[in-house]
Amino acid sequence: xxxxxxxxxxxxxxxxxxxxxxxxxxxxxxxxxxxxxxxxxxxxxxxxxxxxxxxxxxxxxxxxxxxxxxxxxxxxxxxxxxxxxxxxxxxxxxxxxxxxxxxxxxxxxxxxxxxxxxxx
Amino acid sequence: xxxxxxxxxxxxxxxxxxxxxxxxxxxxxxxxxxxxxxxxxxxxxxxxxxxxxxxxxxxxxxxxxxxxxxxxxxxxxxxxxxxxxxxxxxxxxxxxxxxxxxxxxxxx
Numbered sequence: 001x002x003x004x005x006x007x008x009x010x011x012x013x014x015x016x017x018x019x020x021x022x023x024x025x026x027x028x029x030x031x032x033x034x035x036x037x038x039x040x041x042x043x044x045x046x047x048x049x050x051x052x053x054x055x056x057x058x059x060x061x062x063x064x065x066x067x068x069x070x071x072x073x074x075x076x077x078x079x080x081x082x083x084x085x086x087x088x089x090x091x092x093x094x095x096x097x098x099x100x101x102x103x104x105x106x107x108x109x110x111x112x113x114x115x116x117x118x119x120x
Numbered sequence: 121x122x123x124x125x126x127x128x129x130x131x132x133x134x135x136x137x138x139x140x141x142x143x144x145x146x147x148x149x150x151x152x153x154x155x156x157x158x159x160x161x162x163x164x165x166x167x168x169x170x171x172x173x174x175x176x177x178x179x180x181x182x183x184x185x186x187x188x189x190x191x192x193x194x195x196x197x198x199x200x201x202x203x204x205x206x207x208x209x210x211x212x213x214x215x216x217x218x219x220x221x222x223x224x225x226x227x228x
Contacts, residue, residue, distance in 0.1 A: 037219075044206065044219060044220070044221050045208075045219040045222070046219065058216065059216075060216060061216060101168070101169060102151050102168070103150060104151055104153070104210060105217055106153045106165060106208075107153070107155070107163070107208070108174060110162040110163060110164075111162065112162055
């Protein structure tokens, strides 16, 4: 059974850098599109971006200037960095496995999510 | 505002059929996927592609598409289907992915 688990600090100050890691178990990270998705409290889902195991990436244009996603195949992990955070970045951050099919991307396995709060 | 538009809330009587819709220009070219999210839980994929259900998803869930509208139909809604439902697909440029704003389904 594929499992994903997010880890990282839950509280940040404005202007700091958000860093999260997703550890994948039950499957090799050396395939699929590994994605980050977030959800502000009480609001909808927002796709942040993905990394393919080869290292190619694609990001939401609204976040592209602040986002980095990297992969460590030796640890079966991928990571998110979001710079210069503000209160608007407060959200539950999910990592998810992206399956490419029918010319589209589907997120078939998700982590449980981790709440990141940005507050001074 | 999202490039995929969903009704904020829909209700259905127990055992009846309900359709949840998602509108967007990109849906003329790409299928939508659908996610169910219950309070405090991660989303779960329920429909992808033309009308495919992942393993473990009941067959009362089905998907369809016409023009710029994708639909998720629940035939014989159960109490446990009460949740938020989100559609997802490419954006109008075809280069990125977007989610609809979500539909809160209430089973009466």
